[in-house]
Amino acid sequence: MSKKRGLSVEEKRTRMMEIFFETKDVFQLKDLEKIAPKEKGITSMSVKEILQSLVDDAMVDSDRIGTSNYYWAFPSKALHGRKRKLETLQAQLEESNQKKKHLEQSVEKAKVGRQDTEERSKLAKELASLRQQREQLRVQLDKYKECDPEVVEEIRQANKVAKEAVNRWTDNIFSVKSWAKKKFGFEDSKIDKTFGIPEDFDYID
Template sequence: MSKKRGLSLEEKRTKLMELFFEKKDFFQLKELEKIAPKEKGITSMSVKEVLQSLVDDDMVDSERIGTSTYFWAFPSKASMKRKRRLSDLNEQLVHSEKKIAALDGDIKSASEGREDSTDRLAMLTKLEDVTSRRQQLSTELEKYKNCDPERLKEIRKETTVAMDAANRWTENVFSLKSWCKNKFGFLESDIDKQFGIPEDFDYLN
C-alpha cells in the first residue's frame, strides 16, 4: 500500500482559510496548532509557517492584544478582496486593449508606403548591399588603423616622451655612479658589475 501523500503548501493554505471561514472566530497560534491537524489534516508543526504566509499575503488579519496575538479571517473580507482584484484586472485589461488598439494604428500608419513592390524590393536589396559593403570597408579600415597619419603622429609623440624619460633615468644612473666613485672610491667597472649595468649603457639618440 502506497504511503499517503502529504499536503502541499498551497493545499495547507486553502484548508487553513476554510477553517477560518467555517469557524468565523478569533484564534491564537496554539489554538490553531491543536484544531488544524484534527479538522483539516495540517500538521501542527507546519501551522505557524502556513499561517505566516497567509498573514504576509494579507489574507489573514492579526492583532497583538496584551501578550497574545490573535488571528482571524472572515469570508466577507475575502470576497471584497476578490472583487477589488477583479476590478483592478478589468481596468488593466481595458488599458491594455486601448494600448493594443493604438499600437495597431501606429503599425498601420508605419506600414503605409511599405507594401511589397518591385521598386521597394530593389531599394531594400541595394540598402542591404550598401550596408554589407560598409561593414567590409570598416573591417578593412581597422587593419590599417596603425597607418593612419593621426595615429602615426600620436605614436611619434609618445615615442619622444618615452625617449626623454629614458634619458632622464640614464642621467640619474650616471649621476649615481659618479657619486659612488667620489664618495667611496669604487671603480666604475665594479659598480656596473654589482648592479648589472651593461657596458654599452648610454643615452638614447
C-alpha cells in the first residue's frame, strides 16, 4: 500500500487562504493552529511557516494589538493583489518577448555574410538569458493562476461535498453502534475499542 502524499507548500497556502475567505474572520496564530489541521489537513507544525509566507507575499494582513498578533484576508483585496501581480508579470513577460524578438532579428542579421563575432556571441548569451527569464515568469504566472477565485470556489465546493459524505458515513457508524447496543447490550467504550473508533469521533461542523 502506497503512503498518502503530503500537501505541497502551494496546496497548503491555497487551503490556508480558504480559511480566511470562507470565514471572513480575524484569527490569532493559535486559532489557525487548531482550525487548519482539522478543516484543511494542514499540520499544526507548518501553520506558522505557511502563514508567514502569505504575510510576506501581502496575501494576508497582520497587526499587533497589545501582546497578540492578528491575521486576516478578504477575497476582494486578495483578488486585486493577484491582478496587480499578474499585470506586472505579464508586462515583464511582454517586455522579455519584445527583447527576445529584437535579439533574434539582430542575430539573424549578424549571420548574413559574417563569421562568429564577439558581438554575436554576446547577443546569443543575452538571448539565452532572456529565454530563461521568460520561462521563470511563465512559472510565476502559473503559480498565481492556482489562487484564482474560481479555482478556490471549486475547491470549496469539493470540500463541501466531501464533508457531507463524511457526515453521512459518520451517521451510518452511529446507527450501527446504536443497533449493536440494543442487540447485544455492548457499551459505547467497548464498541469503540473493538472497531478502533476514536473517543472524539463526531460529525464535522
